[in-house]
Amino acid sequence: MVSIRARRAAYNARMAANTSKTDRGVQDTPRALTDAALVARVQAGDQAAFGLLVEKYRRRVERLISRLVHDPAEVEDLAQEAFIKAYRAINAFRGESAFYTWLYRIALNTAKNHLVSAKREVTTASTTQANDEGESFDLLDGQGTDETPERLLLSQEIARTVEAAMAELPEELRTAIQLRELEGLSYEAIAEAMGCPIGTVRSRIFRAREAIARRLRPLLETPPDRRW
Amino acid sequence: MDRLNGNEEVLSAWFDDEYAEPATDLDLEAILRDPNTRSTWGTYALIGAALRGEPLATLSDGFVAAVLQRIAEPGSEAPPQRELARLADAAGGDGTTPVTAANDAWWRWSAVAATLVAVVVTGVLALQSPREAGVRVAEREMALRAESVAFAPAAMGGQRRLPTLPMGVRSVVVAADAGVQPVRFTSAPFYMLAHNPAQPMGGVTVRALATPPRVSTNAR
Numbered sequence: 001m002v003s004i005r006a007r008r009a010a011y012n013a014r015m016a017a018n019t020s021k022t023d024r025g026v027q028d029t030p031r032a033l034t035d036a037a038l039v040a041r042v043q044a045g046d047q048a049a050f051g052l053l054v055e056k057y058r059r060r061v062e063r064l065i066s067r068l069v070h071d072p073a074e075v076e077d078l079a080q081e082a083f084i085k086a087y088r089a090i091n092a093f094r095g096e097s098a099f100y101t102w103l104y105r106i107a108l109n110t111a112k113n114h115l116v117s118a119k120r121e122v123t124t125a126s127t128t129q130a131n132d133e134g135e136s137f138d139l140l141d142g143q144g145t146d147e148t149p150e151r152l153l154l155s156q157e158i159a160r161t162v163e164a165a166m167a168e169l170p171e172e173l174r175t176a177i178q179l180r181e182l183e184g185l186s187y188e189a190i191a192e193a194m195g196c197p198i199g200t201v202r203s204r205i206f207r208a209r210e211a212i213a214r215r216l217r218p219l220l221e222t223p224p225d226r227r228w
Numbered sequence: 229m230d231r232l233n234g235n236e237e238v239l240s241a242w243f244d245d246e247y248a249e250p251a252t253d254l255d256l257e258a259i260l261r262d263p264n265t266r267s268t269w270g271t272y273a274l275i276g277a278a279l280r281g282e283p284l285a286t287l288s289d290g291f292v293a294a295v296l297q298r299i300a301e302p303g304s305e306a307p308p309q310r311e312l313a314r315l316a317d318a319a320g321g322d323g324t325t326p327v328t329a330a331n332d333a334w335w336r337w338s339a340v341a342a343t344l345v346a347v348v349v350t351g352v353l354a355l356q357s358p359r360e361a362g363v364r365v366a367e368r369e370m371a372l373r374a375e376s377v378a379f380a381p382a383a384m385g386g387q388r389r390l391p392t393l394p395m396g397v398r399s400v401v402v403a404a405d406a407g408v409q410p411v412r413f414t415s416a417p418f419y420m421l422a423h424n425p426a427q428p429m430g431g432v433t434v435r436a437l438a439t440p441p442r443v444s445t446n447a448r
Contacts, residue, residue: 059277155284
């Protein structure tokens, strides 16, 4: 059995390679039916539908940005900015690629633009500082973050819980969700790999998610009034 | 009745964009109006992120709320598509602005209309040509001597104004390479031909005369 860590390492390597290739960074999902339906609603003025897209892709966007920008606080700000840009340009999205492919480009450009302006600020500040004090410094180092110990603890707890839940899953459920989430395979490809009907794949992935979610829910309890 | 109706296996497949049929408006309404369903959607996203080792530090439920709050602010509305196209032309694409290419629908239809106008004008003038034969013979000679101006093709990306003759140009002479008698046009629509070098109308070349030709009676 291939461990989650090994699969994750392979996934990370693929993603890192893709980031360096910039615009070729993501594969188009051949069918993006739900996303397309959500985008259509957003284009019709439904902001809540955009919330589902944000919820679905925020961490992928943050992960992408974090490859270029290392301060978590900035990563979150830039991720928000990328989503705002995407929303404002949503009418320009014509569905010729998957929504995430389009979002990916926006997020990547947002991060790159930030780096360019940060570098300009560093140059200016360094010059000023050097003039004032005879030495320079790097603004990109030592930036503070807004990570609280509680949040860090919670994220570690979640990672551990998911891993433990995965270890307890029956083999076929674990394989199905790994192929989906880590390998990014379509249900059809998973069905072919596992030698079962697509409906079975759908059921296995759902059961795997539910089993993991049951373990996670106590950690994630959020009062309804604090949910978006 | 919506298809979701407590069936979260459907929600899971929708989340993956893998359900056999796309989610309808009714389905999406069901997801959007039910906090528990939205929460499940978020949990599915979190599980995937945790498996992929994506950042979990930003677990605050404030992220989505903050984005929604910012897009709800006045001035943050998604602008109309035409407005976006204008912004894209002005600012250049950065991934958020659409690219208005020469194959934009407006330009495609403009090209079709221009071609039709040119064909009609050419046909009408061809029918009138016997009455102007003497003038055309003289003009053929003059055209050879006249200073010719080569028209640069119009940039496809910018102009929407009606075609006009360039400043200082009083007429346009069309001369066939094969020695057919040239015809002079002073009407603006024909000027469009000069802007369409990709469709030279059967080998016809277009020249503009900077000065009106003198009619020579003894032209041979």
